[in-house]
Amino acid sequence: MGAEHHHTGTAAHDAGPTPIELRVAALEAALVERGLIATDTIEAVVHAFEEEIGPHLGARVVARAWVDPSYRERLLDEGTAAVAELGIGGAQGAVIRVVENTPEIHNVVVCTLCSCYPWPLLGLPPTWYKSPAYRARVVREPRSVLAELGLQLPPEVDVRVWDSTSEVRYLVLPQRPEGTDAWDEQRLAALVGRDAMIGVALASSPDDVAVRATP
Amino acid sequence: VSDVPAFAAPWEARVFAMADQLRRAGALDWEDFQHRVAARIGDGATPSYADWLAVLEDSV
Numbered sequence: 161m162g163a164e165h166h167h168t169g170t171a172a173h174d175a176g177p178t179p180i181e182l183r184v185a186a187l188e189a190a191l192v193e194r195g196l197i198a199t200d201t202i203e204a205v206v207h208a209f210e211e212e213i214g215p216h217l218g219a220r221v222v223a224r225a226w227v228d229p230s231y232r233e234r235l236l237d238e239g240t241a242a243v244a245e246l247g248i249g250g251a252q253g254a255v256i257r258v259v260e261n262t263p264e265i266h267n268v269v270v271c272t273l274c275s276c277y278p279w280p281l282l283g284l285p286p287t288w289y290k291s292p293a294y295r296a297r298v299v300r301e302p303r304s305v306l307a308e309l310g311l312q313l314p315p316e317v318d319v320r321v322w323d324s325t326s327e328v329r330y331l332v333l334p335q336r337p338e339g340t341d342a343w344d345e346q347r348l349a350a351l352v353g354r355d356a357m358i359g360v361a362l363a364s365s366p367d368d369v370a371v372r373a374t375p
Numbered sequence: 376v377s378d379v380p381a382f383a384a385p386w387e388a389r390v391f392a393m394a395d396q397l398r399r400a401g402a403l404d405w406e407d408f409q410h411r412v413a414a415r416i417g418d419g420a421t422p423s424y425a426d427w428l429a430v431l432e433d434s435v
Contacts (some may be wrong), residue, residue: 183394
């Protein structure tokens with residue numbers, strides 16, 4: 161989606177474990193040795209974040225809202241409860257609020273303070289989401305930032321920026337792409353990427369998917 | 376856990392998982408843990424998983 165180019169990460173590249181990774185490993189080994197934790201459980205949690213919890217969960221929510229108007233109402237009204245209907249939860253105290261894109265309004269999410277993120281719906285955040293540049297600039301000049309991320313919005317579209325906190329995590333409900341009237345939820349969900357739910361991209365069009373599916 | 380910030384790296388998820396498992400096992404008093412994290416970083420600052428790690432290291 162090109163968004164990753166926005167920010168050059170400062171993470172170490174293939175330089176072996178960092179000092180903090182070594183400390184984590186040492187602590188883990190000590191706790192396992194004392195029988196206080198099981199490595200299996202740690203692996204399970206890490207695996208969940210890396211594999212099982214990801215944007216596909218948010219995409220299911222979006223696709224349901226596109227096909228079921230009453231679900232959409234509930235989602236916009238009480239995001240946390242509507243998301244829980246699909247068995248997605250665990251935001252531990254944080255409320256999930258869903259904001260809807262329309263032809264007139266485009267929503268984009270940031271956490272200006274740190275990196276609050278609707279992780280039960282989207283998994284791990286992209287590096288650029290945490291970058292000081294994105295956090296500071298998207299508030300001041302959202303249109304420029306979106307354009308740099310590859311999303312050109314017509315001038316008549318009103319851009320709204322939502323600041324996620326530890327209490328409220330925002331998720332964008334993108335507009336349903338044209339030409340998908342006959343599509344079922346599962347096909348629709350494949351059009352919904354992480355960036356669309358942060359608001360720095362649109363949902364993919366059926367054409368994009370067709371192109372991608374053709375080698 | 377009142378707030379789980381996003382994980383920037385797998386080691387952060389490991390730190391979170393360790394703290395959570397110690398809590399579940401009754402080996403970590405959660406309120407005390409949070410107080411110590413807060414005391415470490417000072418008022419109003421946002422704790423990072425490096426802070427969690429340091430407090431966990433002190434606890435064992």
